[in-house]
Amino acid sequence: MIGLTRLKEDDVVEIASTLEEYNADLVRMTGCSLREIAAHAVGKVVSGGYVQNPKVAVIPMTCGQGIIKGFVESVASIIDYLGFDVVITNSRDAGGVAEAVQNSSEILFMADDDRFVAVNVRTGKVSDNGDATGKGYVSGLELMCHGLMRKKVLVIGAGPVGTGAALALMHFGAEVSIYDIDLSASQRLSGRLLKQGYSVKIETDLDGALGRHSILVDACPAEDVILLRHITGDTRIAAPGIPLGVQATGVEQLPKRLLHDPLQIGVATMIFDVL
């Protein structure tokens, strides 16, 4: 399996300064704010303030390929934007975890090369970025499409994000087809969903499948997967995959029908997941 996409500094450098503008885009596309999309993803009602306002700590991790410049700052800016009390720990790694717990942080965010998690140290609840991103993007798609009940949706990519998306799509009553470049990945996901009482259709011809679907989830790390010729007036795309899988000429056709960001929807869903 291709390793988890690793963000680059360029992917995250503008997040903090464009959150207000991005939120306005979300409202234009889905009718809801980042906070409402995240709460909708986890089935929680959004109150104005939060009954409990948990302290959140974001901890830099130096293991593996190490720090991504701007990563923890971007994560913290999204959490702050949502109205939570958030700090970035001065220490890193184990020292950062100790510092966070000692300053009574209830929710910890940290990412190594394999997992990006949010943990609630009080309740033991854990949210994984892959699953949360899949759920969060489907939440936005469902709002954009005014419901997904009995609508056909194609998920491209059966990794952690595609899996989270497929499960969320089932929850919203969609008819899900899955395509992965590795057929065994599609089969594994299909088998897992079958165990939960859901049946998905496996697609083996991506071009054909794109011709038969207008609601798409791009959860794969490839570029130029969704081409201009695949896009019609009815096309709506949730694209958590990095880099964006929609061909540049196609993006211009979708000013209000394409959800795509490097971290915002995933991080927002993670925190609502562990509240």
Ligand code: 2YC
């Ligand atoms: O700066 C740090 O603390 C680094 N250890 C962060 C590494 C994140 C690696 N993971 C990723 O770039 C992607 C993200 C899109 C979320 C999941 N994997």
